[in-house]
Amino acid sequence: MAQSPEPGMTRIVAGIDTGGTFTDLYVISGQQVRQCKVLSTPADPSKAIAEGLQRLGLDDVPIQIVHGTTVGTNAVLENKGARVAYVATSGFSDILTLGRQERTEVYRLDQPEVAPPVPDALCFEIPTRILADGTLQSQATDEDIEDLAQSISQQAPDSIAINLLFSFLRPEQEQRLADRFRSGYFVSLSSEVLPELREYERGIATWLDASVGPVISAYLDKLATRLPKAGISVMQSSGTTVSAAQASGRAVHLLLSGPAGGLAAAHLLGQQTGVEKLLSFDMGGTSTDVSLIDGQIPLTTSNRIGAWPLGVASVDIHTIGAGGGSIARVDRAGMLLVGPESAGAEPGPACYGQGGEAMTVTDANLVLGRIPENTLLGGHMPLVTGAAKAATDRLAAHLDCTRVEAARGVIRLANEHMARALRVMSVERGHHPGTCALLSFGGAGGLHACELADLLGMDRIILPAAGGVLSALGMVASRP
Structure with missing residues (x-):
C-alpha cells in the first residue's frame, strides 16, 4: 500500500506518460518542477518508470503518480x-x-x-x-x-x-x-x-474490456510492487483520472489515456494564453496525434482501436504513424516512403547506436544539424552521427541523390503526412487552419512546427517550455 507523506513533508506529484519510444515524467514538488525523459522498455513499461524516478531521486519516497499507459492499447493492436x-x-x-x-x-x-x-x-x-x-x-x-x-x-x-x-x-x-x-x-x-x-x-x-482488463491489472500490480511508496492513479481516455484499484475494472476507458493527457495540457495552455482555438500537434517517437480544441477538450464515441469501434467517450484525436522513429525506405517502384513502421525504442533510430540500421526522421534531423549530438535528454543519450549518416547514405544510394537531399526529402514527406492529418481535424470539419494557433509539443514537435504552419497558412505557433513532456504535465493537471 502506498505511503502518505508525513506531516510537514512536501507532497510530490508525478505525471508519467509511457509512449512507444520514450517515457516522460513531469514532477511537481512544492514550488519545484522537474522533468525527465527516458527510453521506454516495451517488454516491461514499469522498468522505464522506475528508471526515470531513480534518475530524479524519487524512487524511494512517498509520491502520487498519475499515469497514462499504452499497455492496453498495445495489447489490442498486437493481439x-x-x-x-x-x-x-x-x-x-x-x-x-x-x-x-x-x-x-x-x-x-x-x-x-x-x-x-x-x-x-x-x-x-x-x-x-x-x-x-x-x-x-x-x-x-x-x-x-x-x-x-x-x-x-x-x-x-x-x-x-x-x-x-x-x-x-x-x-x-x-x-x-x-x-x-x-x-x-x-x-x-x-x-x-x-x-x-x-x-x-x-x-x-x-470484449475489449475483458481482453485488456487482465493485462492492465497485471501491469498495474507489477508497477505497484516496483514502486511500493507510490499512490497510483490512471488517466482515462476522456481526460479524467481513476485510481489504480478501479482501473482494471474500467480497462476499455484507458485505451487512449496518453493522448488524453496531451489534450488536457493543451486545453490548460489555451486558457492561460487566452487562445480558444488550437490545433494541437503531438509528435512523439512512434506516432503523431492531432486534435482541434475550440474552447473545450473534444470528446467522441466514434474512435477506433485498430479495426474495432471503441464506443466509450474518449478524446477526439486523429493519429498517424509518423514520428521521430518513423522508418524511411524506397519501395519497388523507387518511391520514397516514410512510416507508418517505426524503429521504436528498441533498437530505435540508427543514431541511437543500439543496432538500428534503417534511416528514420530523427536520423534525418540529426544529419541536417537540427538536433544536437551530445545534449539529448540532458546529456544522458548522446547520438551517433556516423550511424545516422551511414543510414542516410544507404537511402540516398537507392534514390540516386546526395545525403542532404535524402534527409531533406524524408523531412518534407513526413511534414506532408502530418499536415494532411492536421487538415483532417480542421479543414474537413469546416475550420480554416489560419484561424487557429498551432500548439506543438511532443519530443519531436518543435522541429517541424514552423514548416507545418507554413504548409497550412498558420501565423501563430505556441511552443510550451515543457513541450517534450507536455502529456505528462497534463496528467498532473488532471488529478482530482
Missing part, C-alpha cells in the same frame, strides 16, 4: 490481450463475427479479411431474453448457467465478456451470470461497460 469467452443471448452469439459489414476501403476489390475478435469455439449462448421495452421474456435457469459454466471451463479462457440483448434495461440479468463466474474469471458486463443501444458496438466494447 496480445487475454483469451476471452463471449456470452450472448441465444441466437446472437455471432454478432461480433458479423459486425456491421463495413468496407474500410470502398474501391478495393481485394479487401483484407479481419479475423473475428472471438473465435467460434469461445462464443456461447444463454436463453435469457430481454425485449426492447425491458420485458423479461425468458430467463436462464440455474441448470442453464451451470451448463454454460461447464462449457466455458472446457475452453479455459482468461476472462468472460457478457453481452445480453437490451441488457442495459435489465442489468440484474447480466449481474446474475457475473456472480457465478467472478470467482474464477475476469468478467466484463455490457450493462456496465456501455449501457446503450447497438449490441455490436456494446459487444465490442465489452
